Amino acid sequence: MTTVSMANGIKTSFTIRGVEFKNRVFVASGTFGYGDEICELVDVNQLGGIFTKSLSWKPRCGNPPQRIIETASGMLNSIGLANIGVQTFIEQKLPYLRTLSTRILVNIAASSIKEFCDVLSVLEEQKGIAGYEINVSCPNVKEGGMSFGTDCKMTAEITSQLRTLTTKPLIIKLTPNVTHISEFARAAESAGADAISVINTLIGMAVDIKTHKPKLSTVTGGLSGPAIKPIALAKVYEVAKAVKIPIFGIGGIAGTEDAIEFLLVGATAVQIGTMNFVDPAISIKIIDGLENYARENKISNISTLVGALDADVKFSVLQSWL
């Protein structure tokens, strides 16, 4: 039986592949650990869901420092998929995560299709996982990562192989570091994806003018935070025009108004990323803010905001290549 989540008379819930999410505000992979460290600061059960840090088959120590730096309105990271590995996740993190009433979505990263399949297969044997987000868009690793997500055929191949292994929601997280992100979204949708996460980080760099060296050990990294919000909005808008499946909008969301903008351009839900480092309770504030906005504007179902942008398509540059 499905339960419809209402917050003070406002319908906030939505469903992907039969899984109901209580609201549209999620925390993004890599910005909330495995959910267990932050639970003392934040009531994580209020969230629509938690996207875990990317998991690979074996533990990874990631890239050497310096691997995080602050930029104007943003953050550059080159973590390099540091993670505890899927087995340790199952043994040490999942027992706690299972006790939560929020949905747990496991983000998977891999350097081969086989590794993606192996990680997903062992997770399939576990209880307490609502679905998977597939990271084909990490800009900070030599093998796999963004090289998968900038190859349409590879994106489709990974999606279709994983599709045979699970009936749970399969969400493909795309990189904006391509010419037309909509082509990748279409490839994932045709191969059986249930939803698309848009966007991962943009490649960026920073330079130390005293030493003349790059500030990151890997020279380039992934830019996130408010600096990328306008780009993310345009990418969500582009993808929303191209596919029918739901979109998780991500990129620089720092408050309720930002989240509403993402819904209006076509995101079914949003993920809060970099701002979690500034205020771990930001997502809860946005959940409350969305309800207040709905109440003030006499909106009884948040779904009416999704794609409700009033754009004059005659002047849309997008139309020429969609």
Ligand code: DHB
């Ligand atoms: C990493 C960085 C990202 O921007 C991302 O989306 C996933 C992983 C990383 O370097 O670990």
